[in-house]
Amino acid sequence: MPRRWLVAILGAAAGTAAVAYAARRLDAVAVRGLSMAPALLPGDRLLVVRHRGRLRPGHVVVVSDPRDATRELVKRVSTLDAGRVSLLGDNRAESTDTRVFGPFPASAVRWRAVLRYWPPSRIGFVPSSISTGSDPAAHALSG
Numbered sequence: 001m002p003r004r005w006l007v008a009i010l011g012a013a014a015g016t017a018a019v020a021y022a023a024r025r026l027d028a029v030a031v032r033g034l035s036m037a038p039a040l041l042p043g044d045r046l047l048v049v050r051h052r053g054r055l056r057p058g059h060v061v062v063v064s065d066p067r068d069a070t071r072e073l074v075k076r077v078s079t080l081d082a083g084r085v086s087l088l089g090d091n092r093a094e095s096t097d098t099r100v101f102g103p104f105p106a107s108a109v110r111w112r113a114v115l116r117y118w119p120p121s122r123i124g125f126v127p128s129s130i131s132t133g134s135d136p137a138a139h140a141l142s143g
Helices: 002-025 136-142
Strands: 026-030 045-050 060-065 068-081 084-088 111-118
Touching (some): 026 111
Antiparallel strands (some): 026 045, 045 111, 060 068, 060 111, 068 084
């Protein structure tokens, strides 16, 4: 019996450590607005990971809105230059981005979107380029 308790306690400790680790490395965000259409649509829910390493053009990232630090912006990396990053929405007509704010410091990029988990019909990896596929919503919004 003592061995079972030890195993249970160690299992609980390992589970708690895993949840704490994930809480610092994973988060979820909701897409609002049409700035990232057609790749990301309002209501899409994204799993984001803490950004570490190198940014690349095409990555979809999350940064604080320079107008309101309580808001976050979901944008695509356009270009990188000497520690600064240009972020643009895929739907330029609906996007407030680098063209308004100027480039962001690379250190401002806190999260990178990796997976869309909602809605179920759109589950999958976040595209690293603008969609031109056969998604009906993409065609409706890109016209």
